[in-house]
Amino acid sequence: MTVAIVVGLMVAGISLTLFNSQLASYRILKAQNFLISEAPQVNNTLNRIVSRANFFRMYTGMNDAISSENAVIENGKILALMFQGTDDNSQSFAVISFDEGNSRLDYYQVNSMAELAVASPSWNISNSIKDATFYVENGVLRIKLVGPNDEEIIYSSSTLR
Amino acid sequence: MIVELTLALALLSAIGITVFKSSLDLMAPRQWTIYQNISDAYISYEQAYAERVSFEVMTSGSSPWPVYPSRTTTDVEIGKFPGGAAIMATVIRTKIADANNLPAAGGNGTIETNPSEMETWQLQSHLTYKIGDDEYVKSRTVIRSQ
Numbered sequence: 001m002t003v004a005i006v007v008g009l010m011v012a013g014i015s016l017t018l019f020n021s022q023l024a025s026y027r028i029l030k031a032q033n034f035l036i037s038e039a040p041q042v043n044n045t046l047n048r049i050v051s052r053a054n055f056f057r058m059y060t061g062m063n064d065a066i067s068s069e070n071a072v073i074e075n076g077k078i079l080a081l082m083f084q085g086t087d088d089n090s091q092s093f094a095v096i097s098f099d100e101g102n103s104r105l106d107y108y109q110v111n112s113m114a115e116l117a118v119a120s121p122s123w124n125i126s127n128s129i130k131d132a133t134f135y136v137e138n139g140v141l142r143i144k145l146v147g148p149n150d151e152e153i154i155y156s157s158s159t160l161r
Numbered sequence: 162m163i164v165e166l167t168l169a170l171a172l173l174s175a176i177g178i179t180v181f182k183s184s185l186d187l188m189a190p191r192q193w194t195i196y197q198n199i200s201d202a203y204i205s206y207e208q209a210y211a212e213r214v215s216f217e218v219m220t221s222g223s224s225p226w227p228v229y230p231s232r233t234t235t236d237v238e239i240g241k242f243p244g245g246a247a248i249m250a251t252v253i254r255t256k257i258a259d260a261n262n263l264p265a266a267g268g269n270g271t272i273e274t275n276p277s278e279m280e281t282w283q284l285q286s287h288l289t290y291k292i293g294d295d296e297y298v299k300s301r302t303v304i305r306s307q
Contacts, residue, residue, distance in 0.1 A: 007166040014173045018180065025184040031243035032188075035195045043202060140209040152241035153199050156206035158213060 034128060034147030042105065042126050043155050046143060049094055049107070050157040053081035056141060058134045065095065066116045076134035079143075080113060081159070096125065098132035103148075105129050196292055199240035199248055204299050207252065207286035211303035219256070219282065219305060220266070226256035226284045228267055239290070250290035257283045281306040 050056070058076025059065040065078045079096040095108040095116060106121035131146035143155045211226070219226060227233060232255040239250045259281035262268025266280045284303045289296055 004162050004166060007163060007170055011166060011169050011173060014170065014177060018173065018177045021177075021181060021184070025188070028188065029191070032191050032195060035198055035240075035243070036191055039202075040198055137206070138210050139213045140206055142206065147243065149243035150241065150245035151243040152245075153202050154206070154240060155202045156209045158209045 031149045031151075034149065035151050035153060038126060038128055039145060039147070039153045042129075042145060043153075045107075045125050046096065046155060047157050049096070050079075050081060050141060050159060052083065053094065053159045054084045055159055056081045058136075062097065062116065065097070066114060068113045074135040077132070079134045079141075096134075097121075098129070100131075103127065103129055105132055105145075193292065195242070196248070196290065196297075200250065200288055200290055200297075200299050203237070203239035203250065204286065204288045204301055207254075207288065208301045208303060211284040211286060211301070211305070216280075216305065216307045219284070220280070224256070226254045226282075226286075229255045229257045231255065239288070248290070250288050253287040253289065255285050257285065259283070279306060 057068070057071040057080045058073070059070065059078045059080065060072055060075060062078060064070040065080055068080075077098045077100070081094040081096070083092045083094065085091065091111075093108075093110050093113055095110060095113075097106050097108065098104075099106055104121075104127045105125040107123040107125050108116060108119050109122045110116055110119050128148050129145055130148055130150070131144075133144045135142050135144070140156050140158060143157070144152065145155070146152050214225065218224060225233065232253050235252045235254075237250055237252050238247045240248045242248060258267030260268050261270040261275050262280055262282075263270050263272075263275060263278055267282075268275075272278075282305050284305060286301050288299045290299075291297070
């Protein structure tokens with residue numbers, strides 16, 4: 001009887017360990033998802049947009065972006081890209097904005113920066129970003145993305161020259 | 162009773178080992194993919210910088226890309242794993258003169274072979290990183306002319 005109880009306890013113990021290791025594996029796999037699937041898609045989107053722009057500016061807040069004032073070259077949270085059309089007067093703007101409250105990276109398409117005041121995002125580039133920072137290093141636009149588990153990846157891009 | 166329990170124990174152990182091994186098999190390539198994504202992202206900076214740096218700075222004595230066989234070696238943080246652990250790598254930069262550059266620009270060209278005094282350089286950046294005991298290199302080369 002004692003032997004049966006001991007073996008039974010071992011079976012229960014192994015079952016529990018098995019269950020725990022499965023849970024741990026699931027947690028690890030889930031934590032890796034941002035760098036494996038989300039970040040490359042964000043990079044692909046940003047690269048396609050930024051590389052077609054004529055020039056960019058960055059701002060720390062939406063109010064500065066709307067008024068096109070106080071542009072910065074580090075710690076930017078909003079990236080404004082200008083696209084020059086074939087006609088000198090035809091310009092359009094793409095704005096990539098990190099919404100800290102909702103952990104979203106949004107894309108706006110506007111004809112003037114002032115339109116941002118009433119514009120709604122055209123796309124949501126990602127909704128699982130903890131932080132996004134735009135900055136310039138040696139003339140190169142760098143985009144630092146922080147994922148939900150503090151993982152970090154830094155992309156670099158340049159506009160049309 | 163004991164026989165059944167022992168069989169159950171053996172079966173569970175076998176299942177446990179199989180599941181554990183399959184989890185490891187699943188995680189190893191994902192770890193590889195993380196390194197690929199992060200190193201690809203980082204090296205895009207090297208390419209963009211090499212394309213953007215002014216010719217004057219690039220050819221100066223304090224150039225970020227010294228003339229081969231000189232090189233600069235810099236340890237850099239290319240990203241972070243989930244949990245915030247830093248991922249380190251080493252960037253090696255060097256530049257190689259085109260053979261037809263004039264001697265003052267590192268080549269063997271003459272005013273006859275290079276009448277426009279064209280200066281061409283091959284800027285190389287090599288990112289090296291380790292996964293386990295293996296070392297990997299990712300390279301980008303940019304040609305600059307003036």
